Amino acid sequence: MARKALGRGIKALIPDEIGLATMRPGVGFLEISLNEVSRNPRQPRSSMSERALGELADSIRQRGVLQPIVVRQTESGFELVAGERRFLACKKAGLEKIPAVLKEAGEEDVMELALIENLQREDLNPIDEARAYRTLMSEFFLTQEELASKVGKDRSSVANCLRLLNLPDTVQDMIRSxxxxxxxxxxxxxxxxxxxxxxxxxRAAAKGMSVRETEAFVNRLVRRRGKGGYARSKPPEVLALEERLRNFLATNVRISWRGRKGKVEIDYYGPEELERILEVMGVLASE
Structure with a gap:
């Protein structure tokens, strides 16, 4: 059975061929001042190429805006739901107004649509993608299975993406860049x-190592540990259990022991995520 894409997807909100020529009153389209639009604070993309933004701004100066942004009404004006690159490029191009589609959207809808727009473009960096997944899971109490179904990916793909957040910030920055x-x-x-x-x-970045070369180098380090060159590595069954717990809880888990005693450490990144983890474990009942 094919997986259902996240929400209805951007294409359900904006037809492929829609442009300024097809916009008319009374069907949800309007032209609004750029100053009335606030950016989406839940935008999953943390960085944007200035070069690509400049190229889009040049295109807009020459040809205009070919596809409207999607906004929702707020007390102070409008908030972006989808189309952040077009919005920023229009500002860069010196435009005063932008075509928009007005839609009713709740907090979850805004987060989902911002994520799916970037995923459909296929240029969202893996760390921003993982953080967006984690936010959706923690704020809307989704399991990995539910999230995978929404974004149209295998659960293992979502789990592997989330695991990147277990790496140090320095490494995450290297992935993002x-x-x-x-x-x-x-x-x-x-x-x-x-x-x-x-x-x-x-080392991998400096030497231009391939993924396969990096895997081989890491494997050599792990084997040297087992021979006494480094601290003893954990038994395979413990590593496998840690991995299962990480996938099940969607966060980093460590198992350590001394003699017959030990401890299990579970990371969380805020009170909302702690509540989500406790619900997954069955400690708290979901509403």
């Missing part, structure tokens, strides 16, 4: 120490 790929980053997850992950990430 394109210094290393998400494939390189996933190889680093086998290393338990953040200092090691950072060192290997920097």
């Amino acid at each position: 394109g210094a290393i790929s998400s494939g390189h980053a996933r190889a680093l997850l086998s290393l338990g120490q953040p200092s090691e992950q950072i060192a290997v990430a920097r």
Whole structure:
């Protein structure tokens, strides 16, 4: 059975061929002042190429806005739901007004549509994508299965993307900037120490190592640990259990022990996420 895409998707809101020539009163289209539009605070994209934005602004100066933005009404004016690049490019091009589609949208709709717009463009960096997934899961109490169904991806793809957030901020910044790929980053997850992950990430970027070369290098480090060159690595069954818990809870989990005693550490990133994790564990009942 095919997975259902997130919400109705951007194409359900804006037909492919719609443009200024087809806009007319009474069908949800309007032209509004750029000063009346506020940016979406839940926009998953944390950075945008100035070069690409400049090229889009040049295109808009020459040809106009070919596709309207999507907005929702607020007390102070309008808030962007979809079309942030067009909005910023219009400002850069010196326009005063922009064509828009007015839609009713709740908080979850705004977050979902902003995410799906970027996913459909296929240029959202993996860290911003993972953070958007985590926000949707924590704020709207979605399981990985439910989220995967909404975005039209396999649960394993969502889980692998979320795992990138377990890496140190330095490595996440390298992924975001394109210094290393998400494939390189996933190889680093086998290393338990953040200092090691950072060192290997920097080595891979500096030497231009492929993903396969990075995986081989990490595997050599892990084997050396087992031979006494480093601290002893965890048994495979413990690593497998940690992985299952990470996938189930959608957050980082560590198991440590001494003798017959030990502890399980579960990371969370705010009170909303803690509540979500407790609901997944069955400690709290969802409303």
